[in-house]
Amino acid sequence: MRAAGRSPLVSHLLLLILCAIMLYPVLWWFGAVFKPLDELSSASLIPQHPTLKNFTEGWNAITNYSFGVFFGNTIALAASVVVVSLASCSLVAYGFARMNFPLKNFWFSIVLLTLMLPNQVTIVPQYILFDSFRWIDTYLPFIVPHALAGGIGGSFFVFLLVQFIRGIPKELDEAAKMDGCGSFKIYARIIVPLLVPALVTVSIFCFLWNWDDFFGHMIFIQSIGKFTVGQALKLFVDSQSAAPWGQLFAMSLLSILPGTILFFFTQRFLVEGIATTGLKG
């Protein structure tokens, strides 16, 4: 459709070069985790003498705790946050998309406004509040805000789900109403099943963003036994005078694996999701 000046071959070539440059550090990283220490300063992607030592030694590099503990912690934290987010954000989104109540538009514009609010402004009082509840060093400072449709990405998820629900034909609601369904039944029986694709998108982003919420983890989680993977990696960096790069790389690579796997199984759908919600607003 566009000026047919450039052949697809040139485009492919350009894109492949770009992809290679962008992925080079990551590919090098994949190779580096199998390299013995003396090979690490080589730019080559493929290890000469591959070894698994980086994984076996890195896994237990932090005294008393294996990385299994930190992975378990992060998964528990992120998974519980996802579950409560799905419930709260879908309910709130349903309220905004389908119910009529006074000041609805006002409240919805506030949702959009909080989307832009930097969390640095609330973090100090929140810390003090959670401290008074004795919630520091538990996962409640992450779970409770998400259960109230807040936390990392909360307003974004509400917005995304509202947009999605608006796309569901209202006739379905009307028909269910005729059959005597109340609003909650419509939510549970009609909207939620149709909302599954959007809920998957929300789950993945919620999982990823909470997995990477290093700032929050640093502030609210204090004992090593409860550390997330990100905190453990930081501890690992700090605990050694000369960084054991091979082991660090190996554990770092493992830490991005869950997100990466999730992404590659759902990428089409996910990238489509970001694109449309970024726009339909």
Place this chain on the structure above:
Amino acid sequence: MRRKWRKHDVSMAGYLYIAPWLAGFFLLTVWPMIQSAYFSFTDYSLLESARWVGLRNFKQIFTDDASFVHSLKATLLFVVLSVPLKLAAALLIAIVLNKKLRGMHFYRAVIYFPSLIGASVAVAILWNNVFGINGLVNQLLSLFHVEGQNWIGTPSTALGTLIVLAVWQFGSSMVIFLAGLKQIPGEFYEAAAVDGAGRARTFFQVTLPLLSPIILFNLVLQTIGSFQMFTQAFIITKGGPVESTYMYALMLFDKAFAHFQMGYASALAWILLLIIAVVTALIFATSRAWVHYETEGR
């Protein structure tokens, strides 16, 4: 009569559904913001109760805090350099990708991948090594017989490594641009072609104006996000050398959670909020001049 009842019923039910959000908004946003505003006028160490000091925190920040000056400079530089570069890369690649190419999904996934992992501690650690003295960048430079250097340890280049990392993550903006490009009706390009417009003219007179609302959206989103950059600076440069990468969020974290100066940190937080609000307002104000909305009918 019955109708009225039902209407009333529905309105109450609506509030039931948004109740979790409302509760969270008042408890975890409004109340903390009020408290934060109050703390900013106090001396508060958590151990003792807050003591009112009037404008002292603000006075000190603006007149007697070299770190604040360094931090503001580093943060503004980071925002001003990384955001336009990121958006330019995103737009350029989106245009290249906006064709019926085979393997589109593959390219899009690969280019998006850095955005997916970029915020993690893992990538920060990788970056720390890649730009280190024996790192990948210097190895590659030595292939071309160029003398490498300690990119992270040198004040003039440290911020650059963080900017490169930020620009590397242009994929998320690109995806949004791509979706915008797909919504531009083909007739516009056909009309441009009929008028004999070349590729450059088509870009500047068709693509850019029609995409401008999305450029605005991405610009605002990325600007707000960049002001809050934390993890990478915390891990890669630790704010140094000589505070050349002491990002605002890092300074705030230090003041609040390393020195427990909660009042001072609250004042810093409000200044950040005001800066972000002013910058966002400026972007919106200028957008009248460069954002083209189809409904205006130019």
